[in-house]
């Protein structure tokens with residue numbers, strides 16, 4: 001019986017990982033499209049059919065099943081026709097490191113569970129704060145940008161509460177957060193989780209391209225204060241999820257400094273700029289933030305999860321410290337990261353970034369991110385020049401927003417085509433694009449994060465979009481009904 005990874009099963013582990021990685025390698029090499037195109041009902045059947053209560057079948061057979069169930073139908077972010085969400089193909093040193101941390105199973109909550117791992121995580125936090133430009137700075141790895149934003153806004157709330165002379169519930173009800181309509185939804189969700197009022201997130205006007213207007217921010221702060229509210233934080237987004245634009249951090253920081261408001265910069269998407277030699281200036285001023293979110297699992301090409309929240313003032317992180325006799329006794333001077341984290345047991349995700357930086361160097365990561373930003377600019381120009389496509393806005397990062405304009409269609413049909421085109425492509429498995437809403441109208445979105453994808457690959461996706469749109473618009477005015485037919489023909493094509 002060798003179910004547990006111990007000294008006596010180390011050899012089994014070695015061959016198991018070798019067999020597993022060759023299965024995965026075969027799938028990665030063979031993937032001819034980003035998804036099999038299996039229907040949802042087919043997948044539901046496959047999942048429901050597995051008997052999770054039967055006696056175990058043994059690891060080799062369980063993995064063969066997974067090859068057929070999961071790998072066969074996985075969505076492949078490394079495929080050049082995957083261009084939907086902020087998912088990246090992963091760099092090899094990080095994947096190798098992931099297998100190390102899975103086997104060692106370090107938890108970086110306390111020093112006595114991780115020793116050198118804690119020190120390595122701290123060194124990477126210091127590295128990140130230096131890239132940001134904080135003089136001292138501190139931070140913690142998190143599960144993702146959502147958690148980082150929640151954590152930062154929690155710290156901002158606690159800092160704001162120390163300045164309000166009222167019982168806690170009354171004081172919390174006064175707090176507001178200011179952000180543009182393009183900020184990530186986790187800002188609103190955090191406000192809910194932090195117990196702020198329903199009207200606590202104030203939308204600051206943008207410049208028409210999705211970037212916050214600093215004058216509108218100042219006016220919104222004035223209005224909030226005039227009505228008795230207390231601005232708890234301004235969230236500037238360095239790389240909005242849809243438009244890929246960057247709020248003017250420097251001028252926003254001027255406003256925040258003058259008004260004494262906590263500035264949080266959500267650089268979940270734009271953090272790759274920290275290592276870009278050509279575009280670092282786009283986030284100038286980020287060092288004036290009180291807190292910053294970075295998602296290494298977006299623009300640093302790291303496997304999920306790998307993210308961090310950074311603070312300019314190390315003492316700010318203390319707001320969440322809590323003591324448990326069994327974990328972090330007060331008389332203990334060990335560097336217990338649990339004091340700084342919302343989590344307790346926590347993955348040693350930092351190891352992946354560590355190995356990546358050592359293997360490739362930060363400059364290489366920056367080049368990879370610059371490559372996808374360059375590609376998005378090329379693709380935008382291509383879309384703009386195509387009369388059958390309409391380019392919407394210009395990303396400063398790697399998204400491309402657009403709509404298909406089949407000949408003879410009006411705006412209502414073009415809007416309706418957005419959802420159907422996306423679905424047809426998804427169900428064929430041949431290409432993945434996302435859909436979103438910009439200025440009240442639906443549109444398609446490409447998020448380009450694969451440095452090996454080139455313009456021809458993306459042209460291929462755009463041709464599929466145009467074909468689907470033309471077919472859908474031509475077959476029948478009722479797009480939903482015709483789609484099923486179309487999906488059928490695509491799947492057998």
Ligand SMILES: *Cc1c(COP(=O)(O)O)cnc(C)c1O
Pocket residue numbers: 086143144145146147149183184186237239240241266267268269295307
């Ligand atoms: C993706 C994203 C987030 C959320 O990050 P997760 O890692 O998905 O939790 C937050 N903010 C922005 C701007 C993002 O693009």
